[in-house]
Amino acid sequence: MRFSQGMTLGMIVLWAAMQAASAEAGGEGLSSRIGSGNPAAGKDKSDAGRCQECHGVDGNSGDPRIPNHAGQHAGYLAKQLFDFQTGTRQHEVMSVMAEDLDAADIADIAAYFAAQKPMRGRDGSGKAAARPLFEHGDASRKIPACAECHGSNGEGRADHNGSVVPVLGGQRKVYLRAQLVSWKLGERNNSPDGVMNEVAKRLSDDEIDALADYLSGLQPP
Ligand code: HEC
Ligand code: HEC
Incomplete structure (x- = not known):
């Protein structure tokens, strides 16, 4: 089933449940978070500068x-x-930064950041609105x-098919808010379906502000 504009809420919930079922089949261990890259090589490839x-x-x-990328799914x-x-x-800086990375660089750098201690937000007000x-x-x-x-702690998930939902818990509040606004305006368009x-x-x-504030204060396990 593909996600589409005309879906009813029931269909959206079913779609989400199908994604969750395939995630469970893939397991949630550290290796599924890090993927196939080499974190040590990724450390050098992503170093200062x-x-x-x-x-x-x-x-x-x-x-x-x-x-933040710490503990994000590779x-x-x-x-x-x-x-x-x-x-x-699209992003002015990131398009340039990503330009000359090959597939091995990407896997290694992603593995390095994924292997770090999960991000812990410093920006949330602690309000649970x-x-x-x-x-x-x-x-x-x-x-x-x-x-x-x-996930209820914003921990996201990765499954064996490569379908992946990002960690949101502990992410920077200003960044989260900006992404939700770009999705809303259609300026960011790269989510599946x-x-x-x-x-x-x-x-x-107001809901976007409150969600960004709440999420930045959550701690993924
Ligand atoms: C000059 C600062 C800067 C440098 C250097 C930089 N980034 Fe970024 N990066 C950003 C900003 C700002 C964003 C947010 C983009 C947006 O708002 O859409 C970002 C976003 C990202 C994202 C998306 C994260 C998400 O949660 O969706 C990834 C992945 C990423 N950067 C990886 C890298 C990698 C790998 C490198 C090195 C090759 C790198 N960045 C270098 C500033 C930088
Ligand atoms: C049906 C599944 C699904 C639901 C429901 C969902 N998301 Fe997402 N979300 C995703 C996926 C998949 C991505 C990654 C998109 C991509 O590949 O770029 C994502 C990305 C995001 C991002 C960008 C994170 C980053 O690092 O840039 C934010 C923020 C976000 N979602 C917030 C929310 C909020 C808040 C809600 C509820 C109001 C929500 N999502 C509901 C699947 C979902």
Whole structure:
């Protein structure tokens, strides 16, 4: 089943459950998080002056607009780098940074960041205003539960088919907010079957603020 515009809420929930079932089949161990790359090689390839300068030596960025990668699923990081290379995802700086990486570089760098201690947010206010929306969605407005895909601690998941949902718990608040706004406006379009555009366009700006605040304060296990 593919995700599409005309889906009812029931269909979206079924779609999410199917994704979850295939994730369980793949297992959730550290090796599925790191993928096939070599973290030690990835450390050198991403060293200061390249990626670590902005994304942090341990994958925790020093700037609220720059995402953390610590403990992020390698498959997600790799997909984003390929998307920056092809222009499927656009960003002035990242398109240039990703340009000359080959597939082995991408796998190694993604493995290095994935192997770091999971990101821990410093930006959340500790308010849980968005928790009901995150955990349960809002059926009356056809908003699916974020936790259905992203996990109740925002831990995301990777499955053996390469389908991957990113870690959100502990991510930088300003970055999360900016991504939700770009999905809503259709400026970012690279989620499978447009699922994140469908979700974000139903959120108000206040809900986006509250979700970003809540998520940055969650701690993935
Ligand atoms: C000058 C700072 C800078 C450098 C250097 C840099 N990045 Fe980034 N990176 C960013 C910013 C800013 C974003 C957020 C882009 C956006 O807002 O869409 C980002 C986003 C990303 C993302 C998407 C993360 C997500 O959660 O979706 C990945 C993956 C990434 N960078 C990997 C790398 C790698 C690998 C390198 C080194 C080859 C690198 N970056 C170098 C600033 C930088
Ligand atoms: C049906 C599954 C699904 C649901 C429901 C869902 N997401 Fe996502 N989300 C994804 C996938 C898959 C991606 C990765 C897209 C890509 O490959 O670029 C993603 C990406 C994101 C990102 C970008 C993360 C980054 O590092 O750039 C944010 C933020 C996000 N989702 C927030 C939410 C919020 C908030 C909700 C609930 C209102 C939600 N998502 C509901 C599947 C889902």
